Amino acid sequence: MSRARGDEEEYWHSSKFRAFTFDDEDDELSQLKESKRAVNSLRDIVDDDDDDLERVSWSGEPVGSISWSIKETSSSSTSSLEGRDSSLQKGSSSYAAFPKQVSSYSLSSLFKGRNKLPSFQSLSDALSDTGVKNYAPELRRPKAEYKDYSSDWSPKDTVRRMQRGKICSLERFRSLQDKLVLLDEAVAGHDGNVITAVLIFLKRTLRREILFRELEVRQVALCHLIHFLKETGEQKLLLDLLRFLDRTEEVALSQYREHLNIQDVEKRREFLKGCIGLPFSAEDTSHIQDHYTLLERQIIIEANDRHLESAGQSEIFRKYPRKASILNMPLVTTLFYSCFYHYTEAEGTFSSPTNLKKTFKIPDKQYVLTALAARAKLRAWDDVDALFTTKNWLGYTKKKAPIGFHRVVEILQRNNAPVQVLQEYVRLVEDVETRLNLATKYKCHDVVIETYRDLKDRIQLTAYKCKVERGSADEEKINSILNNMQIRWKN
């Protein structure tokens, strides 16, 4: 059971998590600023000359570090090298005819007697090719290892050898049963690298239906094949496999994923259109539909606005030139954009905020937050006002918001709203403590004074007098309240 309300309150008000707050007006921050000043004042003494202490830990790109010098090469070499390179290439073409094998193959590889059949140039050949190792022998490799290049390792030994990076031919596993025993041994050996190697071999030597059928009952191996196909980009085989397994949702997602590789927006839009029919869950189908519709809208808006902007007729575009295109942006960003540039448009146009809201069923909360941010950014305080004003059936106006007014205040404040605007919303914050905090923080004196008055807190009100300007209307107001005999102060 969850705790009773009272308990919770007590919990949060108990000091457990109050030891420290991230409010910026903290003592701690001022302490920090002070330390910063102190340290900075030393800077001129310290930052004089020698950077000889500068070592790896210091310099941003420590001189002599590898990342540093790579940056150096990439910036300096490109242009100068190109010229040199082409000339060199001409010169070098004469010896290009040399068979490369001569230079890179060691004698030992000739010893082994490589198979002469060209068709044998396969993976299994690769795996059994000791030559690879020979021309770069590793430190601790005993010579004895090479002598037992034979083909009669048991499946288990084959797997063990492969786990250790040794060479093993898989070609002799020809019967289906042998292949499957080998695969099961690989899985039992826990080394994914070997599992994948065996799968590559099976994929090459088995008809896909048979491979799929056998993998269906071998989940670990199946994961490896799927991952391998994803990595190598064998999309068609992957989709066949997923279809065989009846994983229709994955089929759909896997196809949908491809849109990320399509750069051209028109093509992407077409592709997304095709995705709508894929076997997604009902919920996801509507997301895909929305994705398509959004991009379609963005293409229209983009074309239109680019034209408007270049024509230079529209004031808003002249005043706040667009720095990026709206293509492929999330819906909320698009909404922000449309609240910024197209706020007053009629619902009929594609770029109007109300149209977006309707088409995509944007919840009130999200809409208000976005519109508020956009209008506040433009300092269109009347629009902000209208956003929260509702009329009831008697014609009275009232301020209402689907989000907390403290949130409204925060957004307005970040956009440097004037105190007059700010305090109107601070006043609407329901929770008294939050209201007082915000009002004090943003110097909405009226609200602070009135709240203390309503709380009948004479002490706090008196104390607040020193926060307002001497001789100001605010001070007068405090004085008149303090002198008001009608108020029954609680202290």
Add this chain to the structure above:
Amino acid sequence: MAFAGRRDAPEAPDFGILKRLARDQLIYLLEQLPGKKDLFIEADLMSPLDRIANVSILKQHEVDKLYKVESRPAPSSSDQFCFLVRPRIRTMRYIADIVNADKMSGRSRKYKIIFSPQKFYACEMVLEEEGVFGDVTCDEWSFYLLPLDEDIISMELPEFFRDYFLEGDHRWINSIARALQLLNSLYGPFGKVYGIGRCAKMSYELWRDLEEESEGDSQGRKPEIGNIFLMDRDTDYVTALCSQVVYEGLVDDTFRIKCGSVDFGPDVTSSDKSIKVLLNAQDKVFSQIRNEHFSSVFGFLSQKSRNLQAQYDRRRGMDIKQMKNFVSQELKGLKQEHRLLSLHIGACESIMKKKTKQDFQEMIKAEHSLLEGFDIRESTSFIEEHIDRQVSPTESLRLMCLLSLTENGLVPKDYRSLKTQYLQSYGPEHLLTFHNLKRMGLLTEQSAGETLTAVESKVSKLVTDRAAGKITDAFNSLARKSNFRAISKKLGLIPRVDGEYDLKMPRDMAYVFSGAYVPLSCKIIEQVRPPIGVPPPCVSPCAPASFQGVRWGPSPRAGAPAGPEPELLPRPPGAGAPGLAGPGGGGAAAQRQRVLSLRQRRGGQPRLGVPARRPRRLPGGLHLLRDGGSAVPGEGARVQVHLPDHGHHQQRPHDGGHHRGQGVRPGRGPQTPRQ
């Protein structure tokens, strides 16, 4: 520094050997290609490489020019190319393209590929398919472990998390086993090995298998590592998802510590350039504040800067000789300290700024509610608002995952609505992200029957939405017992605190999360090796005291609803060698596996290797999502979608700037911050 005052803890082993070994092997491999050569390095190998070698070492071994492996083939006149790469298919294609282009133009060169830490058969297959097998030579650079600090060793395998936990690929288990083998041969033999999770078990088995062949050389040595703990990351995602409040954690969450170092941007350095700083025990300022609660850091820094001021002021009354002494002996140290101080102060400021903007306080409150399991409705609407305001895509996901893990999945209605709003705020392609998170069990939906009882559905028809929500909460907590709740209750992961939780003198490891949660790994190690004088809390008596070898607890995901870990972890007899925890199989927070000895600094009562009060969270929680979850739009591990989770990454549509780099990538869309 970190070990000062730890009178009960033995010296940490000399992990520098690992670096020397790696360096020597690299040099050996470079010498296999005699003569001048150009070296192409994979981007994510550069930082680790920087930690063990530098340009002059490479130059000594005839490396001429250095290039980054990237899509654009570099023009070069060298006759020999050497590629230092991860075993990745796309890198193989990149190399094959270079070789084939050379072939086409009749250019003859030697090519060598050095794989780190090992070669995969699939890579060779690609080389063969591309027709360059035989034109290139291949080698392995067994660079398995990189010491990041005195007490942390990392495998630096960024793709491990995604490969194993999302794709179910076991390709890195061999590397983990070999890393264990290396540790064992250098610092072993290990005492006992404990483990939780499937990956841990497989790694252990493969390691034993490898050991069997090379047994013998570690006999008769004094072991420097006591016990090994292997834990899968998925046994405790919660740790990776909570907000940290110690300095190092905040630096990680804010700037992201990579390979033990961090890039401090211009806002921190108060200049126009970024500075890369190595964060470890050698940094005298950092080492003193890294594990402190953020609030204590300010006091420390201001004390430090006052001291520094005083030290400088001493110059005033000096005569020439004293001055000479001062300059030759002290000035250097003071300057160093000054730089460190101003950097860390800058970092603090930047953290404060960002956290204030993000409603950090409210976020922590929401996190705590989720962990404690009440006020779920309020936390859900906090998350909703977070999403609606486009505060940060990663943070939003993080909170949703935390909600899902602590509640055993989201109520279907909430799941749908949060998902829809997320897609609207951050882009529809995150459909793929959600699918991946679901597959990993990080963000799931409760199945309908589980939560909706007949009574409840009737009730919700009668009352308003909000009230219905509350009732749903109540019914839910009655109807099912969440897995997380069971485990955390059993192990006491959520400390019960009467009165104030003193963050400056914390009494348990939960202080890293401001008293809300004790990381499971720490708790388990503590259970196995309880502090002397403290009876082990809930180790089941059925565990045989003389147990040898390993015991495995199933990972919570695979296992029964109630977390049976404590029963399965035997209590070792007697004290023995210090505990050194290796979440080797764990895929620690997606980034790397760390072998870490949990530090403790309290003098007082002797605790043998118990991670008493300075737990280090396995690296940053957010990155778990960033690399695991959100890297989703895009294929394979290729797309590192660096979701802009910092305020200053956010852009408005009209101030653009999101064309940094390669233009708009999925998941990097500009935001509409609510200013």
